[in-house]
Amino acid sequence: MPVNSPPTAPIVDIRHVSKSFGALKALNNVSMSMSLGEKVVIIGPSGSGKSTLLRSINKLESVDSGTIIVDGQDINAPATDINRLRMELGMVFQSFNLFPHKTVLQNLTLAPIKLKGMGQAEADEMAMRLLDKVGIREKAHVFPAKLSGGQQQRVAIARALAMSPKIMLFDEPTSALDPEMIGEVLDVMVKLAKEGMTMAVVTHEMGFAREVADRVVFMDHGAIVEEGTPEHFFQNPEHERTKLFLSQIL
Amino acid sequence: MNEARTIDVGEGAAIPSRSDWGLFNAWTISITGAVGAILYLYFFQSTPYKRIAHYVADGIIITFQVTIMSILCACCIGLVVGLGRVSKNKAVNLAASTYVEVIRGIPLLVQLFYIYYALGRLLNVHDLTAAVIAMSVCYGAYMGEVFRAGITSIDKGQTEAARSLGFNTKQTMFLVILPQAWHTILPPVGNEFIALLKDTSLVSILAVSDLLRRGREISSESFLYFETYTLVALIYLVITLILSKGVSIMEARLSHYARQ
Ligand SMILES: Nc1ncnc2c1ncn2[C@@H]1O[C@H](COP(=O)(O)OP(=O)(O)OP(=O)(O)O)[C@@H](O)[C@H]1O
Ligand SMILES: [Mg+2]
Numbered sequence A: 001m002p003v004n005s006p007p008t009a010p011i012v013d014i015r016h017v018s019k020s021f022g023a024l025k026a027l028n029n030v031s032m033s034m035s036l037g038e039k040v041v042i043i044g045p046s047g048s049g050k051s052t053l054l055r056s057i058n059k060l061e062s063v064d065s066g067t068i069i070v071d072g073q074d075i076n077a078p079a080t081d082i083n084r085l086r087m088e089l090g091m092v093f094q095s096f097n098l099f100p101h102k103t104v105l106q107n108l109t110l111a112p113i114k115l116k117g118m119g120q121a122e123a124d125e126m127a128m129r130l131l132d133k134v135g136i137r138e139k140a141h142v143f144p145a146k147l148s149g150g151q152q153q154r155v156a157i158a159r160a161l162a163m164s165p166k167i168m169l170f171d172e173p174t175s176a177l178d179p180e181m182i183g184e185v186l187d188v189m190v191k192l193a194k195e196g197m198t199m200a201v202v203t204h205e206m207g208f209a210r211e212v213a214d215r216v217v218f219m220d221h222g223a224i225v226e227e228g229t230p231e232h233f234f235q236n237p238e239h240e241r242t243k244l245f246l247s248q249i250l
Numbered sequence B: 001m002n003e004a005r006t007i008d009v010g011e012g013a014a015i016p017s018r019s020d021w022g023l024f025n026a027w028t029i030s031i032t033g034a035v036g037a038i039l040y041l042y043f044f045q046s047t048p049y050k051r052i053a054h055y056v057a058d059g060i061i062i063t064f065q066v067t068i069m070s071i072l073c074a075c076c077i078g079l080v081v082g083l084g085r086v087s088k089n090k091a092v093n094l095a096a097s098t099y100v101e102v103i104r105g106i107p108l109l110v111q112l113f114y115i116y117y118a119l120g121r122l123l124n125v126h127d128l129t130a131a132v133i134a135m136s137v138c139y140g141a142y143m144g145e146v147f148r149a150g151i152t153s154i155d156k157g158q159t160e161a162a163r164s165l166g167f168n169t170k171q172t173m174f175l176v177i178l179p180q181a182w183h184t185i186l187p188p189v190g191n192e193f194i195a196l197l198k199d200t201s202l203v204s205i206l207a208v209s210d211l212l213r214r215g216r217e218i219s220s221e222s223f224l225y226f227e228t229y230t231l232v233a234l235i236y237l238v239i240t241l242i243l244s245k246g247v248s249i250m251e252a253r254l255s256h257y258a259r260q
Helices: A050-057 A082-086 A104-116 A120-133 A149-161 A179-194 A206-212 A230-235 A240-249 B026-044 B046-086 B090-104 B108-123 B127-152 B156-165 B169-205 B211-222 B225-259
Strands: A012-021 A024-034 A039-043 A065-070 A089-092 A167-171 A198-202 A215-220 A223-228
Touching (some): A024 A065, A024 A223, A039 A050, A039 A206, A082 B156, A104 A149, A198 A206, B026 B046, B046 B169, B108 B169, B156 B169, B211 B225
Parallel strands (some): A039 A215, A089 A167
Antiparallel strands (some): A012 A065
16 A cells, blocks of 8 residues: 655645635635645634635535646536546545435445446445444444444445545544544544545544644634644644644644 | 514314324314214214215215325425425526415415316316316425425535535435435325315316215205205315324324434
8 A cells, every 4th residue: 555655746736715605704815735645634713714625625615716626627617527526535524414314334335336336236345345444344234323423423434435535525523423432433534544545634633633644734714824744733833823722722 | 572483383184293192182082073973874864864975975086086196296296396496596496486476376266267277278178187287286386395395404414415425416316315305294295185185175166076066966956955064074074084193193103213
């Protein structure tokens, strides 16, 4: 497995992106890029635009100006098939959002079968392998409502992985969890990172940022204030706002 | 400042609430009374009730036919209208909303006359078909609101999850949203079914031989107005009571399923 291949052309390139909700500027001229295999952790106070930035990468949020290039394709170009492009962008939400009318296994197989034309048997086998990986193989035939939060989130990660995405986006994946369940989800994410997955993670888990991040991005008021390696960040942050935020959260 | 309050007013047929399972609730009293009265009249007041009953019997079948065909068509129209009402396409949305607005603004009886005679004149359609179309067009608008409410009751995280996997809007709707909305949609559809069944009595004004029309025929022939309408009312009552029980049982089952 290639671990941190040297940066080539960025796989995600966000250039001068702005986005407003009414009078509120959620993103203010943000530029950021990620190379293949890179793990970027995005931190910042509530309302600083972290989710908006992450969600604009797969166009769940469409931006007002600027360009976003994913895997060589401009996501806003008329010729781009956004549904196709989204297959390469796995997303994990704070509130899991599993399909409650489907079993765990069906949650994983639905998209590969319908979107990639994968056969049932092949999809089932692939899904079981992924459930093994996130450690809940035995729950394959259970409905999501029967699972704990931590288990649901691990299924949600597996569901995103079932489409074999090139990039995984995580929006505060552990914020809705009871403290005792945070570890099991972070473990899965660390494992994924070690396998070389390209990841953008919005989180308040500084331990995870330290261990996994190649780069930490600090946002405030819709803008990127500071970015750098975890060492830089946690040992000598430059900006006052970064220092203040870190002192509050650590 | 006082907060605005909303009150919940039910449809005509009372749906027995689940806390109301006892023997002496409105539903048991009504059904026992109605069935008892029908049996009493039929067996102990055989003249004239037996004759009336036999005469109106096939009207019951027509009433059910009109109801079932209309509700099926109304559900199809309702699905389309409901999807239109949640559509981001402005033209589609406007068309669906206008349809609902217009239909809800015209009394059902007037619509019936209108569609019935318009269709009859222009296309020469069969009486029963015209009646079914008229009922469906009207109830389709109400059903559209039921579908819209069902669709919007599903958390928007479901749509986001589906879209982020790569599903398009249509796939998201049919694979993820509607299968879940079904549970919230079914009970109100049951209620509409009951309301529609009662409203089919209006088609008796057209040339459709439903329960009420059969009653009108025999009463004008035999002058037994009071006896006929007593029986007709009791029959409607029994049917709607049974159906409303069915809806409440279904509702209980569905909410049980939802808790699983
Ligand atoms: N759909 C929306 N409509 C209106 N305002 C929105 C919407 N989504 C986000 N906002 C606003 O945009 C700003 C940025 O929101 P965003 O969700 O990106 O912040 P965040 O950094 O993810 O915060 P949190 O840590 O609370 O999740 C906030 O002020 C928020 O209230
Ligand atoms: Mg957020």
